[in-house]
């Protein structure tokens with residue numbers, strides 16, 4: 404059996420370089436609670452991403468939950484069923500009712516043209532996701548939010564380093580939430596962040612992620628413990644030095660797949676969007692069972708037999724999980740595009756250390772599997 408190839412693999416900088424950071428932590432004995440590496444990492448991330456304020460978190464899910472708390476979102480929130488389940492879970496953890504709106508057929512992000520019809524007097528916000536790092540139609544979404552007095556919180560878990568016309572995608576909306584999980588383009592093992600536009604909001608977010616403490620003796624809200632620790636922050640600082648190199652390697656794999664898979668009947672690849680800087684977190688393809696001659700699950704299973712572990716992100720839809728499927732907006736009739744895409748989607752392996760030979764092997768297998 405050949406060595407397994409997973410959908411992703413984290414990019415790890417040289418270990419000896421990380422040891423230097425660890426030595427500093429051992430000297431200072433500061434392990435967490437806004438230590439030196441935490442402060443430095445926030446500063447360097449702001450510079451790298453081109454954003455004003457960032458608050459680091461222990462993971463992306465707690466950052467999402469806190470983002471909703473920070474803006475006091477309540478009632479109903481309009482969101483997408485086509486995402487990782489954490490997006491909707493963050494609403495549930497805040498006692499908010501999710502209202503699912505269908506996605507658009509090109510980039511599988513929430514369809515702005517369907518949002519207005521889902522707004523009720525209880526709606527307080529929109530929670531879209533830039534799926535696979537492809538930006539949502541941010542201007543249209545903002546216009547709706549402005550018209551109806553809604554907040555916009557972007558789940559930007561997939562968009563590290565993505566820019567629209569040279570402006571960070573995280574500058575759109577009221578808040579943007581990043582994930583630095585091991586499977587992401589940029590990782591701190593586990594980790595996340597909230598990006599905001601003003602100092603006051605950052606302060607509130609920082610209180611909330613530290614139990615609500617505003618100072619030693621004042622608790623201003625029922626906050627949680629969602630702080631990033633010094634080891635994560637140190638790893639992040641080191642990762643930052645290598646992230647451009649890692650993204651460039653992802654781009655090579657992405658271009659190879661795209662070049663060799665474009666034009667196969669029944670297999671659709673996604674194309675880059677003009678004026679967007681992409682960072683290639685995933686390589687999704689759609690398999691049309693009739694035209695390709697085999698369905699998505701057959702391909703998934705046949706590749707698995709060859710020790711190639713693709714993933715069906717995002718199947719099942721969030722709206723099909725038992726917790727959410729009783730909601731009126733979760734009905735298949737309300738979500739025809741998302742339902743179709745979830746049946747046909749397959750994410751191919753992509754990561755900086757995936758060799759050209761292995762990517763070519765995957766391409767060859769796909770040609771062999773075509774009916």
Ligand code: T4K
Nearest residue numbers: 409411412413462463464487489490560582583584585586
């Ligand atoms: N919003 C969105 C849109 C998200 O996609 C996510 C997370 C979140 C919010 C929440 O952010 P976090 O709280 O996670 O920061 C993975 C990740 O666990 C999850 O972070 C991610 N999205 C989601 C899309 O994918 P799984 O269950 O598919 O991961 P897993 O463990 O099966 O990993 C996939 C492959 O990656 C493995 O087969 C091997 C490789 N791998 C994985 C890990 C964890 C490694 O090589 N090393 C590793 O350490 O959920």
